[in-house]
Amino acid sequence: MQVKHLALAASLFAASLAAQAQTEIQWWHSMTAVNNEWVNDLAKQFNESQKDYKIVPTFKGSYDESMTAAIAAFRSGNAPHVLQVFEVGTATMMASKGATVPVAKVMKDAGADFNPAGYIPAVAAYYTAPDGQMLSMPFNSSTTVFYINKDAFKKAGLDAEKPPATWPEVFDAAKKLKASGHSCPMTLAWMGWTQLESFSAWHNVEFATEKNGLSPNGYKARLKINSPLHVKHIDNLAQAAKNGEFVYKGRGSAAQASFTSGECAMIQTSSGFYGDVAKNAKFAYAIAPLPYYPDVKGAPQNTVIGGASLWVMAGKKAEEYTGVAKFFEFLSQTKVQAASHQRTGYLPITMAAYELTDKSGFYQKHPGTDVAVNQMVRKVTDNSRGIRLGNYVQIRAIEDEEMEQVWAGKKTAKEALDAMVSRGNELLARFEKSYKK
Amino acid sequence: MEKRVLFRSAWLPWALIAPQLLIIIVFFFWPAWQAVLQSFQVEDAFGMSTEWVGLQNFQQLLDDPSYLNSFKRTALFSILVAGSGIALALVLAIFADRIVRFAMVYKTLLIVPYAVAPVIAGVLWVFLFSPSIGVITYYLGELGYGWNHMMNDNQAMALIVIASVWKQISYNFLFFLAGLQSIPKALIEAASIDGAGAWRRFWNIQLPLLSPTTFFLLVINIVYAFFDTFGIIDAATQGGPGQSTSILVYKVYQDGFKALDLGGSAAQSVILMLIVVALTVVQFRYVEKKVQY
Numbered sequence: 001m002q003v004k005h006l007a008l009a010a011s012l013f014a015a016s017l018a019a020q021a022q023t024e025i026q027w028w029h030s031m032t033a034v035n036n037e038w039v040n041d042l043a044k045q046f047n048e049s050q051k052d053y054k055i056v057p058t059f060k061g062s063y064d065e066s067m068t069a070a071i072a073a074f075r076s077g078n079a080p081h082v083l084q085v086f087e088v089g090t091a092t093m094m095a096s097k098g099a100t101v102p103v104a105k106v107m108k109d110a111g112a113d114f115n116p117a118g119y120i121p122a123v124a125a126y127y128t129a130p131d132g133q134m135l136s137m138p139f140n141s142s143t144t145v146f147y148i149n150k151d152a153f154k155k156a157g158l159d160a161e162k163p164p165a166t167w168p169e170v171f172d173a174a175k176k177l178k179a180s181g182h183s184c185p186m187t188l189a190w191m192g193w194t195q196l197e198s199f200s201a202w203h204n205v206e207f208a209t210e211k212n213g214l215s216p217n218g219y220k221a222r223l224k225i226n227s228p229l230h231v232k233h234i235d236n237l238a239q240a241a242k243n244g245e246f247v248y249k250g251r252g253s254a255a256q257a258s259f260t261s262g263e264c265a266m267i268q269t270s271s272g273f274y275g276d277v278a279k280n281a282k283f284a285y286a287i288a289p290l291p292y293y294p295d296v297k298g299a300p301q302n303t304v305i306g307g308a309s310l311w312v313m314a315g316k317k318a319e320e321y322t323g324v325a326k327f328f329e330f331l332s333q334t335k336v337q338a339a340s341h342q343r344t345g346y347l348p349i350t351m352a353a354y355e356l357t358d359k360s361g362f363y364q365k366h367p368g369t370d371v372a373v374n375q376m377v378r379k380v381t382d383n384s385r386g387i388r389l390g391n392y393v394q395i396r397a398i399e400d401e402e403m404e405q406v407w408a409g410k411k412t413a414k415e416a417l418d419a420m421v422s423r424g425n426e427l428l429a430r431f432e433k434s435y436k437k
Numbered sequence: 438m439e440k441r442v443l444f445r446s447a448w449l450p451w452a453l454i455a456p457q458l459l460i461i462i463v464f465f466f467w468p469a470w471q472a473v474l475q476s477f478q479v480e481d482a483f484g485m486s487t488e489w490v491g492l493q494n495f496q497q498l499l500d501d502p503s504y505l506n507s508f509k510r511t512a513l514f515s516i517l518v519a520g521s522g523i524a525l526a527l528v529l530a531i532f533a534d535r536i537v538r539f540a541m542v543y544k545t546l547l548i549v550p551y552a553v554a555p556v557i558a559g560v561l562w563v564f565l566f567s568p569s570i571g572v573i574t575y576y577l578g579e580l581g582y583g584w585n586h587m588m589n590d591n592q593a594m595a596l597i598v599i600a601s602v603w604k605q606i607s608y609n610f611l612f613f614l615a616g617l618q619s620i621p622k623a624l625i626e627a628a629s630i631d632g633a634g635a636w637r638r639f640w641n642i643q644l645p646l647l648s649p650t651t652f653f654l655l656v657i658n659i660v661y662a663f664f665d666t667f668g669i670i671d672a673a674t675q676g677g678p679g680q681s682t683s684i685l686v687y688k689v690y691q692d693g694f695k696a697l698d699l700g701g702s703a704a705q706s707v708i709l710m711l712i713v714v715a716l717t718v719v720q721f722r723y724v725e726k727k728v729q730y
Contacts, residue, residue, distance in 0.1 A: 064694075064695040064696075065694075067697070068694050068697065071697065074483055075484055092481070092697060095481060096481055096483040096485055098483075098485050099483040099485060184569075248588065249568070249569070249587065250587045250677075251677065257569070257570075258569050261570070391696065391698060393695055393696040393697070394691075394692060394698060397691065400675075400677060401676070401677060401679050404587075404588075404677050404678040404679045405678070407588060407678075408588050408589070408590070408679065410679065423503075426501075427698075430479065430497075430698070430701075433479060434479045434480065434481055434486070434488060
């Protein structure tokens, strides 16, 4: 017995020594379900690939929760090394100079292999400061795509191989699905992102002034989402809602479950939803580009980026930053990127990863998985580069509130969009005030 | 001669209350003071730059009609939560008090919800009432009543009231049960001998004797509805549809913890604090007069 205990103690001691020799890198993220497994696998692969550093991924709640947690931790001096921040938080992170270390600097200091030019332009541009320095590491960038339930389409007598390409065709398909007895022909997730932000970029119309907040004077931006096209679109959706052809299923990603369950036949949501659909949908599905209004000049353009990037927090030891750089180097490897893209439906972040996936025949085998990429790699315009506005979490909440009143028939599309602009602009003015220095 | 306890030592009484004072200072006065300070500032999320803006945060709130509407909603919500929570718990306590067999089982079951976190309570009720997959929604549909709290204001309000009441009912139940059991049996027996029925005994003996408990619970429940329900609302409705379930505390949580607008959120919590102080004063000045200890 004595010997056994001693041996146990000795092995525990040895294990703790080995653990101490490694530099631990804390990584806070917000990935759930199948995407959580993906994140854990990435960390495992990296940890097994070398001995000096250990990435410790920790799920810290939804995007806004993990950001709040990290900010609280930063204020008390315990911030993680790496934080996954959603695109809505980008303006806040960028404005908080001193709280983060630009990723370009981390890579340069560590002498790591890093080439910002290898990234897909729309992705790289979004996370790059006006002076050309890349501030955060693109990680899980997504964009809005259109999923349809092919079985339901067949049942309604629609051509399942040809998903509706324009909004008039979508509304028409919804009518036929409804007539065939479908209780939920269409639903939409992330309403503000899909129906206002992506919609604006896709139709090449302005979402906000100052190049949607991306210009060097981005903090002065004001909303422009009450244009006639926006009003017309929300009005059309309101009509469809009234007829039961579009069914509102709640804020954020809440609507997604009703697509995988087969209840709703069409949904517009993140391309990052692919992993979930591929695993859980018990019907044939297709991924299609977002619909557009054919009478709008310049449509379709490209969609805006969503998802998240990895920010490096300030105030850590040099050796830890080297570990972060090594990890980022690992993440940007073409084969890691390509595998992630194929597994999750998030965008391939580098051109090389896209080409590798293309060459491997993945897109042929899984039709529709290239839609997100094709929507993003077009030439970007000032209206389609992305949206980077301050106080944007609150503005998204306002978008939700106002649109819900349209679906409930309490406000007209025009009233709701006007209210969004005036309420949102107050928040933008506040942001301008707090960051103008 | 008047009987008084006198402390001759100058420091002993202070030393004795010091631990309590310390806790109140650290966990109440200091955060409250911070909130007051922050309410006069506009600050970025990480605290890198802070600007003194005076009353501007308050000005902005009072100019916002949607914020002003939230007062009415909060009043309705807290009256519903406190009112129905107290009434239901009282009924349950009376029944539990009469039960002789398996009393422990019933009591335990009634106390369980208190151990559930607010967010879990919200999620649980959302599942039951979910427009697509909810069990209750399904049976309501069978009865010809369409339920969709994502579109209907009143249903959304009903949902968060149900979830909040369910969560708080155990607490109320415990106090009422303890109150009922501390009423001397002799009083009830005497009334029975005089020919008083169950209702009469309740109305004329038990209820008046429970009035201190009821008053205490009223204060506690109002505070609960004002401050402790944001988790339920966030899980159940996120303040929607529109703003129909966005009560004052939810907006504090949303703006402060999710949107990181610390100045605006602090200003709201200061206003909330003033309201609750005022409400508590009113309760103790006017309602308490009707209470017999």
